[in-house]
Every structure is written in structure tokens, then in C-alpha cells.
Amino acid sequence: xxxxxxxxxxxxxxxxxxxxxxxxxxxxxxxxxxxxxxxxxxxxxxxxxxxxxxxxxxxxxxxxxxxxxxxxxxxxxxxxxxxxxxxxxxxxxxxxxxxxxxxxxxxxxxxxxxxxxxxxxxxxxxxxxxxxxxxxxxxxxxxxxxxxxxxxxxxxxxxxxxxxxxxxxxxxxxxxxxxxxxxxxxxxx
Ligand SMILES: [Zn+2]
Numbered sequence: 001x002x003x004x005x006x007x008x009x010x011x012x013x014x015x016x017x018x019x020x021x022x023x024x025x026x027x028x029x030x031x032x033x034x035x036x037x038x039x040x041x042x043x044x045x046x047x048x049x050x051x052x053x054x055x056x057x058x059x060x061x062x063x064x065x066x067x068x069x070x071x072x073x074x075x076x077x078x079x080x081x082x083x084x085x086x087x088x089x090x091x092x093x094x095x096x097x098x099x100x101x102x103x104x105x106x107x108x109x110x111x112x113x114x115x116x117x118x119x120x121x122x123x124x125x126x127x128x129x130x131x132x133x134x135x136x137x138x139x140x141x142x143x144x145x146x147x148x149x150x151x152x153x154x155x156x157x158x159x160x161x162x163x164x165x166x167x168x169x170x171x172x173x174x175x176x177x178x179x180x181x182x183x184x185x186x187x188x189x
Contacts, residue, residue: 007034009096010132013049014042024051024060026130035060035132037093061086061095061129067136068146068186069097071120074112077101081122081136085186096133099124103137105144105177115177121147123179123186144177146186159183 007013016030019042026035034040038053053059061067061083069081083095099122101112109115116122123146128135138144148157148165155169159182166173 005040006038007040007051008037009034011040013040013051019043019047019049022048022050024053025049026132028130033132035129036095059086059089059091061126061134063126063129065126065129066123066143067095067097067126067134068121068123069094069136071116071118071122074116074118076111076113079112079116080133081124083124083134083136088187097124097136098133099136099138103127103135103139106139114175116145117148117151117174117176119149120145120176121186138177141180144179144182146179146182146184148174148176150174 011034013032013034019032021027021032024036024038025032032049034051036051036053038051041050065086067083068085069083072080072082078098078100081097083097084090104115123143124136124138125143126134127137150157150167150172152172153170155167157165157167159178160166163175164173165176
């Protein structure tokens with residue numbers, strides 16, 4: 001086993017003909033790439049490429065896994081998120097995630113800013129973990145915004161209906177795709 005070097009997500013480790021993608025890696029266009037920040041091990045004997053996270057065992061996202069992140073940037077048809085929790089486990093550095101409008105809600109929506117705003121804390125499900133950023137969805141009733149501050153005054157907001165939040169200070173009402181347990185924390189009961 002060859003001890004290699006520190007690598008960043010999306011760094012190329014080798015090609016498909018040389019290695020099998022193991023923990024902490026993924027395959028893209030016949031190339032083995034790092035999925036996480038960590039130390040790369042290229043096992044030439046068993047044709048295996050692995051990346052171990054600096055903190056110990058590599059914690060990598062899987063399809064179907066519930067994650068929690070903070071919305072960074074909202075565009076018309078997608079948004080970018082920093083994913084800080086995989087299941088109940090905090091990950092550092094965070095994963096980059098993307099949510100497309102077609103995966104955001106069961107209801108028809110013409111623009112992502114009717115559902116989310118930057119700074120929202122969102123619970124989502126992983127639909128594709130083999131890409132950087134990972135692909136997310138929030139259609140389920142337990143998925144969506146779980147915590148959001150008023151865009152006008154920064155105060156705490158309360159859920160007043162399925163898709164509406166109201167500021168406890170200035171009473172501003174904002175539309176959101178909320179999780180059913182909005183305001184109750186990151187975990188699902
Ligand atoms: Zn307010």
C-alpha cells in the first residue's frame with residue numbers, strides 16, 4: 001500500500017483501469033476522484049483507491065441519507081447548500097450540496113426563492129452521492145426548512161401554515177418549503 005498525500009474533494013487519484021473506487025472516492029468519466037478532504041491511499045496490490053478523512057474514518061454521504069445544511073445561494077431553478085450533518089453526525093469540512101427546483105417540492109413552483117432563502121437551515125435527502133456537489137431533494141413532509149430567521153429584522157420565525165413563516169418581532173410573513181417539525185431541531189423523531 002502506497003501512502004500518498006492529502007487530497008481535496010474532486011482531486012484526481014487515478015483512472016478506472018488502475019484502481020477501484022473505495023471509501024472516500026467516486027468515479028467520474030473513468031477517473032477516480034476524492035469525495036472528501038483527507039489522506040489518499042493507493043493500493044496497487046489490490047487495485048484500490050481510498051481516501052481517509054483527517055478526523056479518522058471517512059464519513060461519506062449515501063443515497064437516501066438524511067442530511068442537514070445551510071442554504072448559501074438561491075438561484076431561479078436551483079440552490080447551493082453547505083451540508084454540515086450526515087444523519088446525526090457532524091462533518092467537517094462540510095459537503096457542497098445542490099437542490100434543483102424539480103426536487104424541491106411536490107407543488108409546482110416557478111422560482112426557488114418562493115421556497116428557500118440564503119441562511120435557511122434545511123433538512124434534505126441525498127439523491128445522488130457520486131457527484132460534487134451532492135444532489136439533494138426536499139419533497140417529503142419531513143424535509144425542507146427546519147429553522148429560518150426573518151429576512152428583514154433577523155428575529156426568530158414561527159410556522160403559521162404549511163408553507164408560511166411569520167416573524168415573531170416584525171410580523172413579516174415569508175413563503176418557505178418547511179419540514180413538518182419546523183423549529184424542533186435537526187433530528188427526526
Ligand atoms: Zn422580522
